[in-house]
Amino acid sequence: MLTKRIVPCLDIKDGRTVKGVNFVNLRDAGDPVELAAAYSEQGADELVFLDITATGDGRKTTADLVERVAEKVNIPFTVGGGIKSVEDVYTLLHRGADKISINSWAVKEPKVLEELATQFGSQCVVLAVDAKQIDGKWKVHLVGGKVPTEIDLFDWVKEAENKGAGEILFTSMDHDGSKNGFANEALAKISDMVNIPVIASGGAGSMQDFADTFKEGKADAALAASVFHFKEIEIPKLKQELKDQGIAIRI
Amino acid sequence: MSKVVIIDYGAGNVKSVKFACERLGLNAELSNDPEVIKSADKLIFPGQGEASSSMRDLKANNLIDVIKEAKQPFLGICLGMQMMCNYMQEGNTDGLGIFPLSVDLFEGNEVKVPHMGWNQIEGLKTPLMEGLKENEHVYFVHSYFVPASEWTIAKANYPEAFSAALHKDNFYGCQFHPEKSGLAGQKILENFIKM
Numbered sequence: 001m002l003t004k005r006i007v008p009c010l011d012i013k014d015g016r017t018v019k020g021v022n023f024v025n026l027r028d029a030g031d032p033v034e035l036a037a038a039y040s041e042q043g044a045d046e047l048v049f050l051d052i053t054a055t056g057d058g059r060k061t062t063a064d065l066v067e068r069v070a071e072k073v074n075i076p077f078t079v080g081g082g083i084k085s086v087e088d089v090y091t092l093l094h095r096g097a098d099k100i101s102i103n104s105w106a107v108k109e110p111k112v113l114e115e116l117a118t119q120f121g122s123q124c125v126v127l128a129v130d131a132k133q134i135d136g137k138w139k140v141h142l143v144g145g146k147v148p149t150e151i152d153l154f155d156w157v158k159e160a161e162n163k164g165a166g167e168i169l170f171t172s173m174d175h176d177g178s179k180n181g182f183a184n185e186a187l188a189k190i191s192d193m194v195n196i197p198v199i200a201s202g203g204a205g206s207m208q209d210f211a212d213t214f215k216e217g218k219a220d221a222a223l224a225a226s227v228f229h230f231k232e233i234e235i236p237k238l239k240q241e242l243k244d245q246g247i248a249i250r251i
Numbered sequence: 252m253s254k255v256v257i258i259d260y261g262a263g264n265v266k267s268v269k270f271a272c273e274r275l276g277l278n279a280e281l282s283n284d285p286e287v288i289k290s291a292d293k294l295i296f297p298g299q300g301e302a303s304s305s306m307r308d309l310k311a312n313n314l315i316d317v318i319k320e321a322k323q324p325f326l327g328i329c330l331g332m333q334m335m336c337n338y339m340q341e342g343n344t345d346g347l348g349i350f351p352l353s354v355d356l357f358e359g360n361e362v363k364v365p366h367m368g369w370n371q372i373e374g375l376k377t378p379l380m381e382g383l384k385e386n387e388h389v390y391f392v393h394s395y396f397v398p399a400s401e402w403t404i405a406k407a408n409y410p411e412a413f414s415a416a417l418h419k420d421n422f423y424g425c426q427f428h429p430e431k432s433g434l435a436g437q438k439i440l441e442n443f444i445k446m
Contacts, residue, residue: 002362002370002409003388023351040433045369070268076390076431098392098431121300123365123392164364164394195360197367222369250369 004214005045005221006235007199008228010035012051012081015061019162032065034071039228042235044075045250046170048223050099051081052144052245059088063095070096079170089116101126101169104142105155108212110163117164126199127165129156132173137229138186145173153186154193162196166196168225171201179205187217199223207233207241212234214247255279255444256291258318261308262299266327271430275441283312292323293444298330300396302354303332303342319347324446325422329393332417332424341395349422350402352414354395361410365394372427373416376404377421379416381442389415389425389439391431397426 011018016030036047050063051071059082063154066079076112079092080101089100104126106113116125130145133139138153157168172183183201191198197220200213204224210233213219227233234251243249255272259265259281272295279295282288294316298305309315318325318335327335335349340356356365369388372380391407397414399406402408405416405427417424423443429436 002366002368002391005368018277020421070267071273072439074271074274074431074433076392076428093264094266096264096270098264098267123394124299167367193333195363196365197363220363 001205001248001251002193003045004219004242005199006043006210006239006249007048007221008039008044008235009048009201009223009225011225012049012065013053013064015065018052021190023106032073034067036069036077037093038065039235040073040075043239043251044235046075046221047073047077049079049081051079053082057198066092066097067095072171077146078126080126086112086119088113089120093120097236099124099126099167101128103128105129106158106160106165107140107142107149110159113163113165117166122164122196123164124168126169126246127157127160128169128171129153129160130171130173131251141173145171145176154189157190158193162194167199168199175199178203180221181205182213182217182219183212184217187213187219191218191220197221197248206231207238210238211242211245211247214242253292253444254255254289254290255293255295255334257281257295257297258288259283259417260305260312260314260315261407262305262330265301267428267430268295268297271437271440272444273311274437276442281313284428285313285317288321290313292321292445294321294325295443296331296335296445297323298328298332298334300329300330301342302333302346303344304337305334306344306346309334314375315347319349322421324443326443327422327424328430332419332426333393333395333397334369335399335422336415337425339395350397350417350419350424352397352400352417354397356395359410365392367392369432370407370409370415370427372407373435374403374406376418378441378446379418379442380405382434389427389429389435391415391427393426405444420422426429
């Protein structure tokens with residue numbers, strides 16, 4: 001049976017992990033490669049690297065990092081953040097990323113989804129979308145959730161699927177950092193609307209939150225950062241708990 | 252040590268396959284040169300992207316006959332395996348015809364497409380699957396599938412049984428990505444390299 005995926009997310013700046021990471025047994029917790037290898041050993045199903053580097057030089061460092069991760073890690077990983085050109089995508093995939101995720105770029109130029117799907121295949125094109133509710137309506141936000149748009153979340157993910165996105169990574173700005181659980185109602189609606197996998201992001205606080213997003217949110221994968229980095233939730237225990245609750249999980 | 256060549260005809264992410272070989276202590280060579288490919292002890296044939304353009308790339312590199320006539324152990328991965336079949340629904344494309352099979356699109360509302368993530372494999376046959384447990388998890392990313400047949404050496408369900416791996420003579424294929432399938436995938440690559 002196809003299993004639900006547990007996806008740790010690492011924020012990267014200038015080739016280093018950004019947020020404090022509370023990992024014993026690592027020589028260098030700031031080294032994304034070591035951290036990625038550790039997560040892989042613990043049973044993470046996939047990894048996401050979010051590049052928050054602003055400068056061009058930093059982006060070259062990211063491409064080098066992608067190659068070092070691909071050398072060491074034998075599970076799939078996605079790279080996102082600041083991707084603005086087909087050339088960026090080519091570089092990251094060529095250096096060893098399995099998938100890339102794009103966000104603002106796709107909102108500004110939706111046709112790039114078609115271009116990327118034709119050139120590289122839908123399977124490696126992840127549409128990341130940040131949204132929050134304004135007057136009860138889910139609106140897409142840009143620039144890491146800072147800039148609101150008038151675009152309806154559900155219209156946008158449907159359009160993105162039609163244009164060639166192979167997967168949706170939905171982050172609820174209302175839930176991100178709250179540790180009160182994922183935006184399961186919106187997730188379930190997206191999951192029913194599209195026929196491509198959906199990754200839940202934003203709000204993970206407890207093991208039950210993951211169980212709920214797979215059951216109620218109908219998510220195919222769940223992404224989290226701090227609960228894993230600070231060992232509030234350990235992946236082997238989480239996966240056992242999910243399995244005990246009857247959720248299809250790789251152990 | 253045997254010479255492993257990864258056929259590099261422009262398919263994406265061939266580096267991951269090379270790195271997976273390196274993790275097994277093997278320096279595999281990337282090449283599109285027919286002579287280098289013919290001289291290999293083992294051949295790995297990755298694939299990623301769209302079927303008809305990938306077949307065109309193979310043709311442009313004069314690799315069609317080189318692959319069909321290969322006598323050494325040969326492993327196609329993902330689209331590589333699909334291209335070893337007779338016919339691919341994707342782009343209405345003729346394949347290499349090594350396996351007399353068709354490759355069809357997953358259809359219907361029952362499952363999401365692409366089939367993406369870790370799924371279990373069963374009905375495992377040696378030598379490629381030597382040492383693996385039944386129902387081991389491996390990583391898949393694909394929208395088209397090869398139905399189960401007499402050449403199937405591992406099956407997965409999505410929702411019906413399909414070929415997760417194929418074998419005929421010296422030719423092997425994996426629909427999943429052994430290079431991305433953790434220790435299980437590493438074992439499969441190791442089995443292949445030892446052939």
